[in-house]
Amino acid sequence: MADVAAAAGVSGQTVSRVVNESPRVDPETRRRVEQAMTDLGYRPHRAARALRTGRTQAIGLVVSTLASVGNSRMLQAIADAAATRGYTLTVVTSAAGDDIADAFERLHDQGVDGAIVLNEATARARGASVPAGLAVVVVDSPADSRFSVVQTDHAGGARAATAHLLELGHPTVHxxxxxxGSFAADERARGWREALHAAGAPEPEVLRGEWTAASGYAAAAGLDPAATALFSANDQMALGALRALADAGRDVPGAVSVVGFDDVADAADYRPPLTTVRQDFDALGAAAVTALVAAIDGEGSSVETLPATLVVRASTARR
Known part of the structure; x- marks a missing residue:
């Protein structure tokens, strides 16, 4: 650091401010210091910084599974957002039935500054013991005074999907x-139900899957033969439903209109292209990391809800 200071013609304190991204450095001075760092091959020493500041610039992610598309997308989004802020990321899986407190302890032992808990794991986080000093943010959860919460407006997106199908003239939506027990699944079911009640449409019996295309195929095989509209809680299950309907000789959207949720990268290439509700995974991941950094800095808990947007494609049609 002293070599960088000498090369840039500044004090060691100024170099420290640049390294720690302090706003108290004018742009020209920052440019000189960064150029000196590049010329000299200077890299901050993370271990030394951690001893001085008490922070490791590392965060953890607790997830029940990475097999689902939504969780994988969120992992990528959180990893990108963490890297942008100069944080490393450690991932710990905590399957259903595991004590999530063990995952918190493992992360705490690794010296992370805080942890993000993702989707299905959040229900177990609410009653879990959290090590002292470990900041926690949960993604997709009811409000909890101990944690900050970041979530998509699942119910709002589901209401929009269901209303779209009703507006096309379908008497009800399955x-x-x-x-x-999944917060996201429960919220999407709530939005679907609210849209039906608001329109005075009958509420059919719920089919249930496990987020996978295979479970969507199995569930949709039991769809009422009189059904003309189906709202699937995610795109993967919608993919399985499309196959089940095709196997049953029911054209989409001629006989049945189908809407998904998530807008995964392949949704526009389903056959037919899938009408779906778009979650902004990148914005959700960035918001989670921002909330966690705020919690690490000692700010109070907060709740942030991001909008979900209906994307209309060829899998829905007027009845």
Whole structure:
């Protein structure tokens, strides 16, 4: 650091401010210091910084599984957002039935500054013991005074999907829900139900899957033969439903209109291209990391809800 200071013609304190991204450095001075760092091959020493500041610039992610598309997308989004802020990321899986407190302890032992808990794991986080000093943010969860919460407006997106199908003239909309106990699945079912009630439409019995295309196929095989509209709680289950309907000789959208949720990268290439509700995974991941950094800095808990947007494609049609 002293060599960088000498090369840039500044004090060691100024170099420290540049390294720690302090706003108290004018742009020209920052440019000179960064150029000196590049010329000299200077890299901050993370271990030394951690001893001085008490922070490791590392965060953890607790997830029940990475097999689902939504969780994988969120992992990528959080990893990108963490890297942009100069944080490393450690991932710990905590399957259903595991004590999530063990995952918190493992992360705490690795010296992370905080942890993000993702989707299905959040229900177990609410009652878990958290090590002192470990900041926690949960993604997709009811409000909890101990943690900050970042979530998509699942219910709002589901209401928009269901209303779209009703506006096309379908007498009601059947629902292929996600796993019982999932906050996102429950919220999407709530939005579907609210849209039906608001329109005075009958509420069919819920079909249920496990977020996978295979479970969507199995569930949709039991769809009422009189059904003309189906809202699936995610795009993967919608993919399985499309195959089940095709195997049953029911054209989409001629006989049945189908809407998904998530807008995964392949949704526009389904056959037919899938009408779906778009979650902004990049914005959700960035918001989670921002909330965690705020929690690490000692700020109070907060709740942030991001909008979900209906994307209309060829899998829905007027009845």
């Amino acid at each position: 629902h292929l829900a996600g796993p019982a």
